[in-house]
Amino acid sequence: MTLLTAMLAVPTQLVHLSAVDLAIIIFYFALVLSIGWYLKGRANTGEDFFMAGREMTAWVAGLSFLSANLGALELMGWAGSAYQYGILAAHWYWIGAIPAMLFLALVMMPFYYISKTHSVPGYLKLRFGEPSRALSAVSFAFMTVLMSGVNMFAMAKVMQIVLGWDINFSIWVSSLTVAIYVTLGGLRSAIFNEVLQFFLIWAGALLIPILGLYEAGGWSNLKLQIAQRASEQYVHLWAGLGSFSNNPMGINWVGIVFGLAVVISMGYWTTDFLVVQRILAAKDIRSAEMAPIIGAGFKMLVPIIVILPGLLGLAVLPEKLVPESVATLTGAHSYNDVLPLMMARYFGPGLLGLGVTALIAGFMSGMAGNVSAFTTVWTYDIYRPLINKRGSDHHYVNMGRWTTIVGVLISVGTAYLVMQFASIMDYVQALFSFFIAPLFGTVVLGMLWKRATAAGGFWGLLCGTLCSISMWTWVKVDPAALRYVALSPHAKGLAQDMYQALWSFITCVVVTVMVSLATKPVPEAALNGLVYGLTEVPSIGQVHFYEKPLFWAAVVAVFFFVLNIIFW
Amino acid sequence: MKDNFSISIWFFIGISLAVDGALILSAGIYRLLNPPSSPTVVLFNLHADVWWGALLLAVGLFYCFRFSPRRQP
Numbered sequence: 001m002t003l004l005t006a007m008l009a010v011p012t013q014l015v016h017l018s019a020v021d022l023a024i025i026i027f028y029f030a031l032v033l034s035i036g037w038y039l040k041g042r043a044n045t046g047e048d049f050f051m052a053g054r055e056m057t058a059w060v061a062g063l064s065f066l067s068a069n070l071g072a073l074e075l076m077g078w079a080g081s082a083y084q085y086g087i088l089a090a091h092w093y094w095i096g097a098i099p100a101m102l103f104l105a106l107v108m109m110p111f112y113y114i115s116k117t118h119s120v121p122g123y124l125k126l127r128f129g130e131p132s133r134a135l136s137a138v139s140f141a142f143m144t145v146l147m148s149g150v151n152m153f154a155m156a157k158v159m160q161i162v163l164g165w166d167i168n169f170s171i172w173v174s175s176l177t178v179a180i181y182v183t184l185g186g187l188r189s190a191i192f193n194e195v196l197q198f199f200l201i202w203a204g205a206l207l208i209p210i211l212g213l214y215e216a217g218g219w220s221n222l223k224l225q226i227a228q229r230a231s232e233q234y235v236h237l238w239a240g241l242g243s244f245s246n247n248p249m250g251i252n253w254v255g256i257v258f259g260l261a262v263v264i265s266m267g268y269w270t271t272d273f274l275v276v277q278r279i280l281a282a283k284d285i286r287s288a289e290m291a292p293i294i295g296a297g298f299k300m301l302v303p304i305i306v307i308l309p310g311l312l313g314l315a316v317l318p319e320k321l322v323p324e325s326v327a328t329l330t331g332a333h334s335y336n337d338v339l340p341l342m343m344a345r346y347f348g349p350g351l352l353g354l355g356v357t358a359l360i361a362g363f364m365s366g367m368a369g370n371v372s373a374f375t376t377v378w379t380y381d382i383y384r385p386l387i388n389k390r391g392s393d394h395h396y397v398n399m400g401r402w403t404t405i406v407g408v409l410i411s412v413g414t415a416y417l418v419m420q421f422a423s424i425m426d427y428v429q430a431l432f433s434f435f436i437a438p439l440f441g442t443v444v445l446g447m448l449w450k451r452a453t454a455a456g457g458f459w460g461l462l463c464g465t466l467c468s469i470s471m472w473t474w475v476k477v478d479p480a481a482l483r484y485v486a487l488s489p490h491a492k493g494l495a496q497d498m499y500q501a502l503w504s505f506i507t508c509v510v511v512t513v514m515v516s517l518a519t520k521p522v523p524e525a526a527l528n529g530l531v532y533g534l535t536e537v538p539s540i541g542q543v544h545f546y547e548k549p550l551f552w553a554a555v556v557a558v559f560f561f562v563l564n565i566i567f568w
Numbered sequence: 569m570k571d572n573f574s575i576s577i578w579f580f581i582g583i584s585l586a587v588d589g590a591l592i593l594s595a596g597i598y599r600l601l602n603p604p605s606s607p608t609v610v611l612f613n614l615h616a617d618v619w620w621g622a623l624l625l626a627v628g629l630f631y632c633f634r635f636s637p638r639r640q641p
Contacts (some may be wrong), residue, residue, distance in 0.1 A: 018595075020591050020595045023591055024588055024591055027584075027587055027591075028584070031580065031583070035580055040574065060577060192577045192580070195577050195581065195583060196577070196580055197582050200584065203585060203624055207616060207620055210616075211610075211611055214611065214614070215610060316610075345609065345610050346610055346611060346616065347597060347615075348595070348596035348607075348608065348609045349595045350591055350592035350593075350596060350617050351592055351616065351617050351621075353592075354588055354592060357588075534641075567625070
């Protein structure tokens with residue numbers, strides 16, 4: 001009770017919680033811990049603890065796949081981006097996600113699934129050998145816990161600003177809760193809680209666009225108000241992307257299509273083990289293919305609770321929000337505050353508790369995803385092959401439980417490090433982006449091109465990563481270099497991310513091809529089950545056309561094109 | 569949809585939505601009967617907490633019933 005009183009005592013907060021709000025939040029924590037406790041007896045073997053027994057249905061795997069990505073910072077950050085850049089931010093939910101998710105479902109998932117790998121680095125071991133796996137596993141494990149810590153600090157900071165909660169309280173309560181339920185129930189517990197969190201996020205956030213559109217007078221009136229208060233370009237997805245200078249984001253269609261859609265989103269959705277792990281837990285090949293398609297269907301709807309509140313904030317909020325740097329100096333609200341501000345505008349007691357629970361749930365689902373992925377990669381791709389090859393299954397499960405606790409503690413340590421040295425946050429976020437694009441190049445070449453060799457895979461991955469680091473360092477040292485990286489003097493920050501990923505992907509592919517052609521081919525017999533053309537993909541059986549993944553992928557694709565045309 | 573457990577994840581979701589819905593509905597009805605002299609939220613007159621809480625409660629109860637452990641094989 002003392003802690004709760006302390007939480008409510010801080011005067012400079014956006015919203016004030018009532019007793020019913022606190023009851024909803026406390027009930028949420030009790031429920032997620034109960035789920036972990038209930039599942040603790042079902043995580044006794046390695047397959048149970050690390051892969052959830054590979055018995056998840058398509059719906060559970062698909063919603064968990066999406067939920068692991070739907071963190072609170074994602075919600076608040078992209079709502080803020082929608083306020084700042086308009087509907088262009090929706091590209092990260094549509095062209096920056098849907099094609100990649102469908103590609104994962106129809107092309108890549110069969111290889112991941114039938115190889116029975118425990119992880120993406122595990123696939124690299126099978127296809128390219130130990131050096132590629134070690135490079136990928138170490139970088140992924142290291143970056144995952146660091147990112148988890150950065151997100152933890154950012155979330156605690158948000159809770160301090162929005163609710164006035166003590167930053168230490170937020171860090172320790174949320175991280176210990178995640179540590180307990182993942183340690184008890186393993187991946188199954190993480191997945192179950194992610195599905196629960198998915199529902200809570202929608203229940204807590206969907207009311208904002210409903211009430212916001214009512215207040216704004218519908219979509220047509222909203223567009224008119226945005227055009228008056230900002231610019232007409234804020235409500236067009238593609239019309240302003242002909243040149244860098246014709247849209248608020250300072251990017252062109254080449255960066256969005258090739259940098260974001262072809263490289264970054266493909267890299268993230270098909271090779272980031274944080275999300276792919278959820279699909280690997282599917283019970284059969286059809287479920288494994290359907291899960292990303294179900295995720296894609298709901299991903300298309302996420303802009304309703306993320307982008308639309310940002311756009312509504314442009315129209316209905318009386319104050320003008322400012323960049324974070326200005327907000328720090330002036331005390332005004334920043335772009336990132338738009339979602340809490342909209343909550344405070346419409347939500348009374350009870351609803352506010354649900355909205356805050358949605359943010360906490362989003363944060364915890366992201367953290368549980370990071371921790372469970374880190375645990376699997378550490379145990380199966382670093383500890384077992386490099387440190388202790390002869391342990392029993394029981395030993396590796398125990399290692400997984402301890403790694404979960406250690407992973408959370410490292411994340412907490414990182415959060416406190418970021419608290420002392422704020423600039424670390426930028427470096428860690430940049431570091432994470434270094435690995436995604438080249439890893440996609442390596443994995444996709446490995447799956448689709450039988451001539452790719454172990455040496456080609458390793459050197460392509462290494463050179464692509466170094467290329468990314470070099471360009472980032474170049475622009476950091478000399479910001480004017482952005483015009484060369486993004487090929488335009490009008491390019492802005494986000495364009496750097498897109499073009500940096502594009503160049504590192506191209507470097508990875510070129511180096512992989514050249515080194516592979518110069519080295520001895522891998523015998524085809526050794527590639528069975530790993531490469532397209534040499535692998536017989538198991539049939540999903542005799543099912544109706546409406547039960548086939550291809551049918552639902554086509555349905556999602558049609559909706560995707562329609563949405564892009566409507567908001568062109 | 570059934571998973572191979574005696575308690576389905578959908579049942580837990582039902583409990584969560586039902587309890588949250590009941591709390592929000594209760595708070596909404598209280599404010600409907602005892603309206604504040606100066607509402608602190610925009611569109612207070614729509615009483616979103618009443619109908620949104622009722623909706624969550626209804627969906628939650630449906631999930632609790634449909635995926636009740638007693639109905640699992």
